[in-house]
Amino acid sequence: MIVHVHLVRHGQTFFNRYNRLQGWSNSPLTQAGLDDAIHAGNALKDITFAAAYCSDTTRAQVTAQTILDINAANGHDVPVIHADMHFREQFYGYFEGQDMGAAWLAAGGPHGAPTYHAIVEQFGLGATRDFLKEADPFHDAESDEEYWRRVDGAFALIAANADLRDGDDVLMISHGNTLLSLMQRFAPAGYDLSERPANGSVTMIDFDTVKSLDDAIEVISYNRR
Structure with missing residues (x-):
């Protein structure tokens, strides 16, 4: 069963603006970040989402809600947002905020x-x-192994959603290094991964919920802004 996952990088935060590491830290969106979320919402306004996922950080939840509010204003039924720690950015430990x-x-x-x-x-x-x-x-x-164990758990949560059907669209608010990591793991040659995903950009993947993760993801597009 394949679902179409629209991965949106959250809007710009103050830590993004100040060039500080931001993993599990909870820096709020700037005004430009709110505009990023609105931009993403307008880009996705014609899509009916069957489910929505994000990390339990304010920047991700505000971005998700902004997108779904625009969706609702365009006549779509919108799902409840599932916020969970498995969808967080990598944890930088002692270096958070540096x-x-x-x-x-x-x-x-x-x-x-x-x-x-x-x-x-x-x-x-x-x-x-x-x-x-x-x-x-x-x-x-987080070590590389610890990081991937947690991120793999995020996709397991999506796969376990019994309400999803083949061909459904899913919204997932993601983070910069996580998007780069997913691209490096799953993208075929031809993508310029020296270009970091922009705040408010959309990356699309097809996720086969019944396959093992290494064989389950096909990258459709990257960093559309």
């Missing part, structure tokens, strides 16, 4: 990769998580 440049220097510097892009180029995206956990004095930041 300047991105300083945090990635602390994580990658000991490995000869002083920036986020240097870590990705030399060691892969998964290493950004493992190196950050290693540098975290409390080791609270």
Whole structure:
């Protein structure tokens, strides 16, 4: 059974604006972020959503509600939003809220990769998580394995929704690094993943709810704004 999942990156937050790491932190949307959510809502206003999911952070919930309010204003019945921690961005632990440049220097510097892009180029995206956990004095930041175990759980929640039918459209509010991680894991060649997904952008995937996750996702489009 295939459902069409519309992945929207939440609107801009103050931490986005200040270039600070924001995983489980709960920075509110800026006015530009509210406009991002409205833009996404207008882009999706003609779609009838059978279900809606987001993380339990304010930025994700406000973005989801804004999109569904626009949907309702255009005559669609809208679902109740399922907010759950499985849909959160990766957890940066000790480095939550810190300047991105300083945090990635602390994580990658000991490995000869002083920036986020240097870590990705030399060691892969998964290493950004493992190196950050290693540098975290409390080791609270999520490792790559811990991160994917939680994100896989998010898709398991969608697959377990007995009300979904083949061909249904599903709204899912996501986060920047999670979108990049999903693209790296599932996208075929041809996508420019050096381009971060914009706030309010829409990425679309087809999700086969009865297959194992590694075989269940097909990327349809990325970072439409």
